[in-house]
Amino acid sequence: MRPIVRNNDLMTHRLRLRTFSGRTPRPSNEVNYDTWRASVELLLQDPAVSDLQRVRRICDSLYSPASDIIKSVNPGSPPTDYVKLLDSAFSTMEDGDELFAKFMSIFQNTGEKPSEYIQRLQVALNLTMKRGGVQPPDVNKHRLKQFCRGCWDDTLITELQLEQKKQDPPSFTELLALLRTKENKTDSKATRMKQHLGVVKQHAAVKSQISYSCKEEDVSQLSSVTAKLTKQVAELQSQLATLAEEKHTSRAKPSSFKPQKEKNDTKAEAESKLKVTNKQHTVKPRPWYCFKCGEDGHIATSCSNDPDPTLVADKRKQLQKRQREWESQNVSSDLN
DSSP states (O other): OOOOOOHHHHHHHHTOOOOBOOOSSOOTTSOOHHHHHHHHHHHHHOTTSOHHHHHHHHHHTBOTTHHHHGGGSOTTSOHHHHHHHHHHHHSOOOOHHHHHHHHHTOOOOTTOOHHHHHHHHHHHHHHHHHTTSSOGGGHHHHHHHHHHHHOOOHHHHHHTTTGGGGSSOOOHHHHHHHHHHHHHHHHHHHHHHHHHHHHHHHHHHHHHHHHHHHHHHHHHHHHHHHHHHHHHHHHHHHHHHHHHHHHHHHHHSOOSSSOHHHHHHHHHHHHHHHHHHHHHHOOOOOOOBOTTTOOBSSOGGGOOSOOOHHHHHHHHHHHHHHHHHHHHHHHHHHHO
């Protein structure tokens, strides 16, 4: 059998308020006074609820020290007396002008979405209006004006043409719907872009891997070809050496029909050619260092280092030693 639920129980559940105590710091399971006060305002405007039920709901939602404050109220008093007493204890005491000045200094925070920023503006504007800082007909105008001032996304303001709407400003509901729709489009586009770029990067990685495999195959093929060419060159060099040796042997054999003078001329000519060839392949050592700093690889005209006479002197001695060795070797070969 299903339990029988009375209408009074349904009414009690529907009118239940969030808890509030007024303690500092505020407990995590409680709401601040402004949020609690907004719920009470809806309760006071509900025509289906009697004053007795309103007082009961208000008292049930309060904990100490807020519950201690309302003990001084006469039990037969209307709910507005309870609310006024709580307002004097926990509501902000700033007047409308001060609240409006604070409202004009609210700007968008880092990482805050425009829809979140407009909601913060709405909360502050409602409190300012209750304190008389803003007249109800001017609420939409001030909200849109401050949003255009405090929002840092000029592209969003331009695309939604918010500056042009200041003559006929939208309501909070309309403006919030515009902002959330734009944010949803932007987020969807960003998601599609990430997915697309992720696929492109994956394809690029696969292509790079294939290219790398092809390069490895090309390198292996090139290595094998190089080895074959090296082997062929070695064989050709061996054949050339054999031919040169055979030719030298044939020239060294005595000939019966050639005169002795011709043989001597041929031998002298060969020796002369050999000396010329040796001289062509042997070059006298030249300076390889800088005359200013003594370092290798550049000359004094393009040197930006500090002078180092000691290193220059050592390099000069090495050059002179190499030149003397070269001269002794080449002079002795010329004499022979």
